[in-house]
Amino acid sequence: MFVSPLFEVEEKLGANFGEFAGWNMPMTYSSYQEEHLAVRNSVAIFDLSHMGRLRVKGRAEELEELIAKELNGSPGQMIGPTAFLNDKGGFIDDVMTYKVSDSEFLLVTNAVNREKVIKWIRSNSSLDVEDLTFSLVMIAIQGKRVKETFNVDEIPRMTFKLNANYMGMDVFLLSRSGWTGEDGIEIWAEPEVAGKIFTKLTQSGVKPAGLVTRDSIRQEMGYLLYGEDIDESVTPVESRYWVFSLSKGFVGKDAIVEQLRNGVSKIRFGFKMKKGLRIIPRNGMEVTSLGSKVGYVTSSTFSPFLNRVIGMGYISPQHFFLGYSTTVEIRGRTYEIKMDDFPFI
Amino acid sequence: MAEIKVGKYTVLSDLLYTETDEWVRLEGDIATVGITDYAQKKLRDIVGIELPEVGREFNSGDSIGVVESVKAAVDIYAPLSGKVCQVNEELTSSPELMNLDPYGKGWIFKLKCNNVNEKVKLMNAEKYVEKIQKGE
Known part of the structure; x- marks a missing residue:
C-alpha cells in the first residue's frame, strides 16, 4: 500500500488513517463533522497525495482526441473537470486538466485510475506521459477564510501558476480550485515543502481534514466519485456530468450523441x-416507487451542515419526479427519500 | 475501574466482552451493553442508531439493533438472553456519544437477563485484550 509522504506530519496531528484506493491516508482527525463545518464556515486543509498527477507533452490534437472537453483556452487555465471515455461513452476516468502550453498539460486523475489513464494515453497516442504522483505532494486549502492564509486575488478562479510562491516557499503549482464548492487553493509541492505548509497552517488554526470529510463535502455539491457514482458502464449523459464538448471529435462521442438523440435508460438523481x-x-440499495424497483443508490452520507442524510443514485427517467418522495429499502424496511437536485447547499 | 491500553484502544478491566465487540456491565440480573472503544474506533464517525424496543425479548446472539457510521452499518447483538428494560434515547439525537464515551454516556441498552450464568460465554478483559491483539 502507498503511504502519503505527509504521514508523520499527520500522525502528529492525530490523524486516523485508513485505506483508500490503495493508499493509507488520513480519514479523520477529530471528527468529520467538525472538519466538514470548518470547510463550510472557516477553512480546512486536505492531503490529496493519493490522486494521480501526470504531465502530458506532445501535440494537443492527440490529447483532444482522447479527452471529452475542448482544450482551447490560454496557458495557465484549468480545463475541467473533463473525462477520458471509452467508445461506449463510459468513464475511463474523470480528470482535472491544466493547460501549461499548447503542447503541455497537467492532469489530476482519481487514485484508483492513475495507471489505467497512463496506459490509455500511451496506447492511444504518441504523447509523452510523466507520472509526478510520487515526487510531488498535493494539498488543498478550502473554505471562506482561505483569504486569510493567502491573497487569493493573485490567481483568478480556475487558473494556476507554476513555480509559484506560497507563504514564502517555492511550490511547483498553485491553483485557485478545489472540490468543495468553497473558495480555495490547491498546491503541488515537494514533500518537505508541503509538510512545512501543512504544519504552519494547522498551527495557525486551519483545521486538518480527512477523506471522510471530503466525501461528505462533495456529496452536498453533487460531485461524483469514481467507483461509486460513475464507472466504465456509466456515461456523462446518464450521470448529468457535463464534461464534453460536441463541437469537436473525441473517443466516446458517438455514444453520447446517440443518447442525446434517443434518450437514456437511467439518470442520476439526488x-x-x-x-x-x-x-x-x-451503495447498491434499491430505490422503489410504490413497490416497483425504479433505481439504486450510489452514494449517501450524513451532512453535518444540513443536519440530515443526503445522497445520490440512478433512477429510471420515467420515475424522475423531482420534489416527490420516493422510497428506499434498507434492511427490509421502507424509508422515504425526497428527490432533490444539486447542489444541496 | 482500571483502564487497560492496547495500542490506541482502551479496555476496562471490570467489564465482560463479546466476540462481536460489545461490552457488558452486569449488576445483579441487569446487563448494561454498549460497543467497545475498539469497535467505535474501527467504525469511526457514528451518525445513527436503530435501538431495540423496550420490552422485547432476545436470545443471546440475536441482532438487537444497528449502528450506522459513515463507513458502514453494523449489527449489535444481545450478549445474553433477556428482555430489554431500558434504551439510551439520547443516542438517537447524539449518536456520536458512542465515539466520545463508549463505556459511559455511549451505553446502548439494558437487558433484564433470563439466566446470568450465561455470562460464562463472555470474555473477561484479559481475553478481550488478546482478541484485539490478534485482530490488529
Whole structure:
C-alpha cells in the first residue's frame, strides 16, 4: 500500500488513517463533522497525495482526441473537470486538466485510475506521459477564510501558476480550485515543502481534514466519485456530468450523441431523507416507487451542515419526479427519500 | 475501574466482552451493553442508531439493533438472553456519544437477563485484550 509522504506530519496531528484506493491516508482527525463545518464556515486543509498527477507533452490534437472537453483556452487555465471515455461513452476516468502550453498539460486523475489513464494515453497516442504522483505532494486549502492564509486575488478562479510562491516557499503549482464548492487553493509541492505548509497552517488554526470529510463535502455539491457514482458502464449523459464538448471529435462521442438523440435508460438523481432520520442508504440499495424497483443508490452520507442524510443514485427517467418522495429499502424496511437536485447547499 | 491500553484502544478491566465487540456491565440480573472503544474506533464517525424496543425479548446472539457510521452499518447483538428494560434515547439525537464515551454516556441498552450464568460465554478483559491483539 502507498503511504502519503505527509504521514508523520499527520500522525502528529492525530490523524486516523485508513485505506483508500490503495493508499493509507488520513480519514479523520477529530471528527468529520467538525472538519466538514470548518470547510463550510472557516477553512480546512486536505492531503490529496493519493490522486494521480501526470504531465502530458506532445501535440494537443492527440490529447483532444482522447479527452471529452475542448482544450482551447490560454496557458495557465484549468480545463475541467473533463473525462477520458471509452467508445461506449463510459468513464475511463474523470480528470482535472491544466493547460501549461499548447503542447503541455497537467492532469489530476482519481487514485484508483492513475495507471489505467497512463496506459490509455500511451496506447492511444504518441504523447509523452510523466507520472509526478510520487515526487510531488498535493494539498488543498478550502473554505471562506482561505483569504486569510493567502491573497487569493493573485490567481483568478480556475487558473494556476507554476513555480509559484506560497507563504514564502517555492511550490511547483498553485491553483485557485478545489472540490468543495468553497473558495480555495490547491498546491503541488515537494514533500518537505508541503509538510512545512501543512504544519504552519494547522498551527495557525486551519483545521486538518480527512477523506471522510471530503466525501461528505462533495456529496452536498453533487460531485461524483469514481467507483461509486460513475464507472466504465456509466456515461456523462446518464450521470448529468457535463464534461464534453460536441463541437469537436473525441473517443466516446458517438455514444453520447446517440443518447442525446434517443434518450437514456437511467439518470442520476439526488435525494434527502427526513431530518432526524439517521439511517444511511448504502451503495447498491434499491430505490422503489410504490413497490416497483425504479433505481439504486450510489452514494449517501450524513451532512453535518444540513443536519440530515443526503445522497445520490440512478433512477429510471420515467420515475424522475423531482420534489416527490420516493422510497428506499434498507434492511427490509421502507424509508422515504425526497428527490432533490444539486447542489444541496 | 482500571483502564487497560492496547495500542490506541482502551479496555476496562471490570467489564465482560463479546466476540462481536460489545461490552457488558452486569449488576445483579441487569446487563448494561454498549460497543467497545475498539469497535467505535474501527467504525469511526457514528451518525445513527436503530435501538431495540423496550420490552422485547432476545436470545443471546440475536441482532438487537444497528449502528450506522459513515463507513458502514453494523449489527449489535444481545450478549445474553433477556428482555430489554431500558434504551439510551439520547443516542438517537447524539449518536456520536458512542465515539466520545463508549463505556459511559455511549451505553446502548439494558437487558433484564433470563439466566446470568450465561455470562460464562463472555470474555473477561484479559481475553478481550488478546482478541484485539490478534485482530490488529
